[in-house]
Amino acid sequence: MLVADENHDPREAAMTTTTHVAVVGAGPGGLTLAAALQRGGVTVTVLERDDGPHSRDQGGTLDMKKGSGQDALAAAGLLDAFLWHCRPEGQDQRVLDRDGTVLAEEITAPDDMANPEIDRGVLRSLLLDALEPGTVRWGTTVREIRRDGDRHVLETGGGSVTADLVVGADGAWSVVRPLLSAARPEYSGVTFVELRISCVDTAHPAVSALVGRGGMFSAADAKGLVAQRQGDGSVRVYAGFRDALDWPVAAGLSLTGARFDDAVAVRAELRRRFDGWAPALTAMIDACDDAVYCRPLYALPVPHTWPSTPGVTLVGDAAHVMSPFSGEGANSAMLDGAELAGEILAGPDVATAVLRYERTMFPRATVNALGAAEGLDGFFSADGSAHAARRREEMIAEHSRRNAAAQCT
Template identity: 50%
Template sequence: MKEASVPPSHARISIVGAGPGGLTCARILQRHGIPVTVYDRESGPDARDQGGSLDLHADNGQIALRAAGLLEEFFRLARPEGQEMRKLDLTGKLTAHLVPEPGDRFKPEIDRGKLRELLLGSLAPGTVRWGCALDGVGGPADGPRRLHFADGSTVETDLVIGADGAFSRVRPAVSDAAPQYSGVSFLEAWFDDVDNRHPGIAELVGPGGAHAADGLRAMFAQRNGGDHIRVYLIQRVPAGWIRAGGLSPDDTRALLLERYGHWAPGLLAMITDNDGPYVDRPIFALPVPHSWAHNPTVTLLGDAAHLMPPLGVGVNLAMLDAADLAAAVAGADTIDDAVRRYEKTMLPRSIDMARHLEGAAEHLLSDR
């Protein structure tokens, strides 16, 4: 019997990446009584900031949480008021305002860190192995596979699930595709204790998000939990422009003030008054369409499979992928059958969405 024909209940299943997609998949597999191990390169769950707020949609992310048995806990942690969206002109005047109806839970916001805590807390102790930086996947296509880690250790496994993000180390086992720079970058700035220390910014942004653009550059500010706001300054710039230019934080701020100089002082405060450093986040995407020939022992989910511009679909699709894959594994006779069933659903869905969002990072700069 080939390794790919191992029944899921007896298979060694390895998920690489402890983000929302990987953890959701692990949780649902465990609910079905299927053992799984998650490997993550970070030293622990608190090794780095997990990023800002995200919205989980009723027609994808929430479906996954329901399958994970965590939907009601999510609603207790989420911020439905975070669905409010504001559009501002360059004077800071409100030109459009979307306010959610009372009881609207279609896409409430939750901090990424809170979502990760929820998912981690739902797993059996020891499920996640921290400090395991993957170098690559070896072994024959029909298994067993071997995970090679940066510290020289290896693990033999029957199914490798790549949930390790944009620059996945699992992806090369099935695809030669590499993320390409979109030409657009986000520069992230943080604001803490905003109602007391940054009341003008807090008033402009409100409980959800606020966006302003002039056709060449844009600004998106988003309320997070704990009285925090994150601001993303959006520009067409070369990848790594700060490092390549040797710009200090003061140089960067001066250049931003020059580029945004015609914007209102209240908006410019989002450039000048941030707490801590700027964080450069160039936007990458995988080629469209992205697919691969079926491999019976390796598959991908989330950004590893279909990296797209950050327009509210990434985490939602990753979690839906995770739910579909876990259900396929639980319902199949063999690992090979499970991977086929999952990819038959996931690949067309992700290709359709990627085509819809292709080049959409540019739309963030539009003043229309």
């Protein structure tokens, strides 16, 4: 159940509750849940291991879809603020083959608000601004969770928190998930190397023109380049390929955390892997900043479900991490959060609310995860660009359908 009316005050319909909800993780899913719960008068604490809202780069731009991410923002009372901050032109998409020939292109109509883009940092700030001060406990890593009667105790490095409901919104490597399921994310066989090109318009105008206002995709021979314009004047590029998880070792590349230690060496490795591709495309490798990251793509087995368990559940990647080729990861994390909040507010009790939420979330996550796996396989195939162009056509049709549906409501 989603309370999607921006102007509706959910406290009017909420069950009276003294429930304390502990949310582990201040990503898009956890923060949407917290904002929607707090809006309904439920006591919520978010425990986040990041030292602060801006302590690490939040990653690339996200499209927020009507029907999922945007509905979740409405439930948190944030749709108008999102529409103010978003970049509709970021929906532009271009698919090129490895020779640089444009196979498909979509230019966004000025009034098209189906999937506008927003930078992750801006989205996080938007969600945080909706919360009462002190709701998020920064620099708090949850290490262990144990049952204590009807409640759970979360142990952090600096003390413990007791809650009636623990929600794991803590991403792919969730510490909450083992309370519900033995499943672990598996390596998909594809790694993204994440590059960033700062001040692209002035420093690299040819790359800027190639990428355009939104996203650019090119794939062949089980390799691909994905470039996305960000709101801060930079372009983020993912150079992806199929290889073993330990390929950096074989290539003589060392890492500190996810960051490569030697940007010159990793650029040379990428040039070798994309040898023979159009110079306009490989120029993105040469143009990148020195901060280069290794992002192996993981996914949970599909379907991933668990028997409903009193006092614990999961939202977002903790429940259903999948490859980014669904385009739904952050959107569905936020929809999970908003729907779980809606069910808790509808009552009559937390256990029933969690059961109803999981019954809706499981089939949705399965459909998205199957689509993500299919998208990944198609993109990293012999003829990935042709596959991407076909998917673009399907997405444009879906896009039009969502727009038409939105105009009818």
